[in-house]
Amino acid sequence: MNPQEIAALLTEKFGSQILESKLDAMNPWSAVEPSAILAICQFIHSDERLKMDHLELLGGVDYKDRIEVVYVVYSMKFRHRYTLKCRLTRETPKVQTVESVWAVANWHEREAFDMFGIVFDGHSDLRRILCPDDWEGYPLRKDYKFPKTYRDMPV
């Protein structure tokens, strides 16, 4: 399936929950309603025409006015790829977890939580993964201030 067909399929199925699609980009993507992400992911994972069984990338991007969660998904069976984006507010970034769809999302979401403070609702083990457990702040946010000390040790 090419990106146009995937986007058409998504729009047909989810209608207004697909906020915006950009299909002429290098990575064709659709921005989706954060509340619908789990349903959409379940659909693209299990639908016979899509079978997006491989979550290639899950990560946050800080755009100063919003935080986006990017899902790059791929189908091992049909060899097609699509990108989904969730736009969240910077103050309370919160989105449903897709851990139940792709097991690998568990660690990717932990990383996004660690780096951006994005809270994944329903995640089984939402702890910091790369930074120490008592680290303060979310390093990959654009307004992050580097700490001078960590536990009284100069950084």
Added chain:
Amino acid sequence: MEVDYSGDVMTLNMGPQHPSTHGVLRLELKTDGEIVADAIPHIGYLHRCFEKLAENIDYPGIIPFTDRMDYCAAMNMELGYVLAVEKLMGIQINNRVRCIRIIMAELNRIASHLIAAGTYGNDIGSFTPFLWCFRDRETILDLFEETCGARLLYNYNWIGGLMYDVKPGFEKKVIDFIDYFEPQVGNLNKLLSDNYIFVKRTAAVGILSPEVAINYGVTGPNLRGSGVKFDVRKDEPYLGYEEFDFDVPVGKGDYGPVGSCWDRYIVRIREVKESCKIIRQAVAKLTPGDVHESIPKRVKPPVGEVYMRTEAPRGELGYYIVSEGGVKPHRLKVKSPCFTVMSAFREVSRGSMIADVIAILGSFDIVLGEIDR
């Protein structure tokens, strides 16, 4: 074998300083005697926030940092990044650059798989394969040193070209090495791969079924070890890999169930042979040209975003770059193959023995520099 884990379990802290956690990985093992009820990996000891660093450096300046992710396969790491930026900027490279990149990437793949096989032998308790592998890897490093001056972290692939052209006589040295090296693979097989004890230790251990592997986003040799024939070089070719004739070896379960540690190991050994084939063809295709021809004066990609993935020795390496039109990337996200395979570790190692945990970890062939970034 059904074991009741409700009784006393002892927490055994394996790592971050341990001979066979391949770096600074910490495994929290819940052990019941020799049996491991649960193995929880803790990562991040090597975290240096490469992604944050990258947002503060211009595009060419990031290349040395990509080297330091998977330091066993630095050529492949920088290749993925360089290709992503080139895709973003729409740069076309000439044939010479392309062929040299392929030769370097495949040589580094051989070097990386030699480390994987050698250290795996070491994990299983056989020390000799390790040194045999390092002996052969040495020649590859010499070739790299001759070309770009560095033995481990090269900074050789530049955006739009290469740092230097190869020295005269490089092609012959590469072919000589391949001629010497191909029979050595057979020797390694005799010493380790088909050794009865080695097979007994690995062939029925750490079964990763194809479904679980895909669900956990496992890629590269680990996925192919589970019998899934998927290789980015074949299925989404970059650098013109489609012109090359090579096979994608998959685990067939020669000595046990498909997806065992042995399968993952042997896929790497077989891949080394395929890499030799690719190198021979790439050397034949090498035409004269200027490797600095299409290096841009100023690297300032247009606004946009790109996801580029390449087949690194440890699996599918993806770079997701968001450009806002500046000289620095707005966001650079790396999809690390070792990170995803490590998330499957807990699932695979549950209920095995302590020695098996080491065998499974070794068969995943992780590099902590890349997991922690």
Added chain:
Amino acid sequence: MESIARLLQLIPKYSELPEFLRALIPVVVSCVVVFALLALAVLFLVWMERKVSAHIQDRLGPMYVGGWHGWAQTLADALKLLLKEDIVPASVDRTLFKMAPFIVFLGAFAAYVVLPFGATSFVADLNIGILYIVAVGSLSVIGIIMAGWASNNKYSLYGGMRAAAQIISYEIPSAMAIMTVIIPVGSLSMVDIVNAQKGGIQNWFILRNPFTFLGFIVYFIASLAEVNRTPFDIPEAESELVAGYHTEYSGMRFAFFFLAEYANMFLVAGVATTLFLGGWTQVIPGSFIAPQLLPGPIVFFLKALLIIFVQMWLRWSLPRLRVDQLMYLSWKVLLPISFVLVLGVGCLAVYW
């Protein structure tokens, strides 16, 4: 010991010493001699191990210390170990921790008392010699468990437990394999066993009949496990248990473990030589090599070195077994085989 006692007679006024001293001094002197020879042999074995492993691995090994092929490398290493600070970690059981290396070494060293290096070169010819070796050899298990427990380290504990399980399991097939020799000889004395094999290679037990030949194989495998050599080095499995029971040891105490390991290696090679390869007796029957040119102890050493070389060869070629596979091999493979061998040898002794 007799020869040493005779030598001591040459000291002036030796016979005027009190009776108990005349009984004691030869014992002490012969123990010192054995200890010195043992230390020398261990130094040589460590050097040999490094050289053998190096050449198997396509490298050279030590080449500089001492000039000729790094012969003094182990000497320098031993000196370094002895000069190192004696570290006793804070949370260990101090008494047991300090005692353990010496008990392990004692087990290895005491067995040398009955090992006949030559026709007259032995400390004592006990009439239960081989039984004594089996008994004393098990002493080191206690030391290893002590080390593992006293270190207060989980890896050490695992190492100690594995060692205990392994050594005790492999004692049985090895003792059974020894039986295949004892039955035809009809004596437990080491000297008697060697004397029964006099007269050249065709009289050695390894070639006497198929049962003793298989007995040799069983004994060799079991002895590898008893001295924790690869493929049975799971108690100190480096890639799993860091260093097993001697994780917390350093300096001189570690040196004692090291010494014990190589002393044990030489011991099992010596026992195998005595039991199956004819001990100090000449290889070729007849007398075209005069015993003066190739004395018994040298023949003994050469035979033992051959076995040790095979041990090293195996160590640097084979991977390590897993714990359950190790136990499987002992209880389900070697033990039944050794029972059959003992039965077979018994039948031969009765009906031949």
